[in-house]
Amino acid sequence: MIDLIRFKVIKIKKYILFAVLGILILGLVASVIRTGLSPKVVPVFGSSGKKNIDININFVHRLDNGFLRKLICWGLPVINAVNNERFPLVNYISLARTAFRMMTNVDLDNPRSYFSIQVPIISIVKTEMVSTPGVELPPENPPTVENEHEPSTNPPEVPEPDTSAAEVEKIVPMKGKPLVLIYHTHTTESYMPSKNYNYNPRDKAYHTNDLRFSVARVGDVMADELNKMGIPTLHDKTVHDVPTYMTSYTNSLKTVEQILKTNPSIKIIIDLHRDAPTADPQKSRELTTVKIDGKTYSRIMLVIGSDKVFPHPYWKENYRFGVLVNNKLEELYPGISREIDLREQRFNQHLSKKAILVEIGSHGNTMEESIESAKAFARALSEVVKSLTLLNENENIGQQ
Numbered sequence: 001m002i003d004l005i006r007f008k009v010i011k012i013k014k015y016i017l018f019a020v021l022g023i024l025i026l027g028l029v030a031s032v033i034r035t036g037l038s039p040k041v042v043p044v045f046g047s048s049g050k051k052n053i054d055i056n057i058n059f060v061h062r063l064d065n066g067f068l069r070k071l072i073c074w075g076l077p078v079i080n081a082v083n084n085e086r087f088p089l090v091n092y093i094s095l096a097r098t099a100f101r102m103m104t105n106v107d108l109d110n111p112r113s114y115f116s117i118q119v120p121i122i123s124i125v126k127t128e129m130v131s132t133p134g135v136e137l138p139p140e141n142p143p144t145v146e147n148e149h150e151p152s153t154n155p156p157e158v159p160e161p162d163t164s165a166a167e168v169e170k171i172v173p174m175k176g177k178p179l180v181l182i183y184h185t186h187t188t189e190s191y192m193p194s195k196n197y198n199y200n201p202r203d204k205a206y207h208t209n210d211l212r213f214s215v216a217r218v219g220d221v222m223a224d225e226l227n228k229m230g231i232p233t234l235h236d237k238t239v240h241d242v243p244t245y246m247t248s249y250t251n252s253l254k255t256v257e258q259i260l261k262t263n264p265s266i267k268i269i270i271d272l273h274r275d276a277p278t279a280d281p282q283k284s285r286e287l288t289t290v291k292i293d294g295k296t297y298s299r300i301m302l303v304i305g306s307d308k309v310f311p312h313p314y315w316k317e318n319y320r321f322g323v324l325v326n327n328k329l330e331e332l333y334p335g336i337s338r339e340i341d342l343r344e345q346r347f348n349q350h351l352s353k354k355a356i357l358v359e360i361g362s363h364g365n366t367m368e369e370s371i372e373s374a375k376a377f378a379r380a381l382s383e384v385v386k387s388l389t390l391l392n393e394n395e396n397i398g399q400q
Contacts, residue, residue: 168320169353170390173232177265179385180226180233182219182272185252185348187239189274190214190363192281197367205276206363211237215274217367218360218374222272225378231385234263253348260351268354268385271347274370275301275359285364290335298361298370300377301338302326305357308344315346317353324388325356329380336376 173179188207193199199213208214216237223235236259240251252271260266277284288299302322306315322340330337338359349355358377361370 168324168388169317171267171354171385171388172390174265176232178232178234178263179265180223180231180268180270180381181236181256181259181263181266182223182233182270183236183238183252183256183259184215184219184240184273185248185271186241186245186273187211187216187237188214188241191274191361191365191367191370192285192363194366194368205279206281209239209242211239213367215272215360215370218274218370219272221371222270222374222378225375226382229378229382231378231382234259234266249348253351256348256351267352268381269349269352269356271349271355271357273357273359274365275362277362281362281364283364284362288338288362288365289369292333292335295372296369297333297336297376298365298373299336299338300329300361300373301341301359303341303343303347303357303359305343305346305349307346310346310350312346312350314350314353314355318349318355321354321384322356324384325381328384329377332380332383333376336373 171179188202188209188211190199190201190206190208190213191197192206193201193213197213197217199208199210201208211217219235219237223233226233236255238252238255240255241248256269275284275288277287290297290299302325304315304319304322306312319340319342326337326340347357349357360373360377
């Protein structure tokens with residue numbers, strides 16, 4: 001019998017605990033309503049049929065401290081015995097906020113904390129969320145002007161077209177040190193499955209977490225070709241667009257900054273992507289495929305950011321360098337270029353005077369076609385680099 005009584009007491013304590021938690025949740029709801037909602041003006045109709053304006057906030061005024069006190073007293077009747085004038089109780093809304101913050105680490109008065117609990121990097125950096133190249137297209141909806149592949153509605157001022165090599169800063173390589181960095185802000189972008197590169201995309205926009213079949217594989221080929229041609233190149237395959245796409249540029253910014261810190265010899269930075277000009281891969285293929293001398297290539301587009309949205313002191317230098325690369329690419333492989341897309345966003349290109357974003361093909365192309373284009377781009381870039389290189393002590397960059 002004694003054990004049974006103890007069991008009932010424990011059970012009652014649990015009920016009290018649940019009641020308190022329920023009251024705290026009600027306090028949280030009231031707090032959100034009182035602090036998070038602004039008065040809404042809504043149209044109402046009187047008996048005359050004419051439209052009048054009324055402020056629909058009466059229900060908010062009812063959810064005051066007195067209301068919450070009654071709820072708590074209902075759950076904990078002992079509070080009724082307390083003389084509130086002699087022993088003033090705490091502010092119930094404040095109590096609910098404090099308890100919720102202790103349990104969840106979320107401050108109801110600070111919306112930033114809602115997101116930083118899910119994306120911790122938000123608490124320490126300013127996120128650069130922009131409409132970016134390589135955006136994942138909704139499978140059912142056609143692209144809009146907010147998608148990455150659309151040109152800017154207000155393109156920034158373009159530098160003078162005279163972009164000879166004399167206007168681009170020369171390169172002084174460091175023997176045995178990397179000169180070029182290739183990385184991917186959207187590492188999981190991939191291509192149309194083919195016989196030799198057959199995989200199961202995770203979505204209809206052709207993405208995969210298996211980097212053997214993503215744009216990272218194209219980056220491997222490009223880096224290998226550049227290294228064979230004597231251009232010391234690093235290839236970083238850190239995944240930046242998983243689990244969330246929106247902070248991918250913030251993630252890649254951290255990666256590149258760390259690489260540059262440990263490899264100050266790097267002068268050229270390439271963010272390698274795969275484009276998606278339209279939601280339909282077959283229509284995209286028509287725009288991003290070309291046959292040159294009997295071989296099929298994925299067409300290449302360079303994207304250069306500007307200082308319209310974020311500070312970017314090097315955007316004109318990047319543009320001039322991009323023009324040199326694009327002209328050489330078109331000279332060696334006529335028709336392969338989709339020209340330069342000058343954009344308002346900077347795409348982390350403020351980290352170097354020779355930073356470019358390279359779109360090789362689209363989700364309508366195959367990996368084989370894009371690999372051929374990676375080799376073509378590497379050849380064009382190597383010739384540009386050698387034309388800009390200042391040799392030290394008769395060193396030949398092609399033989400390092």
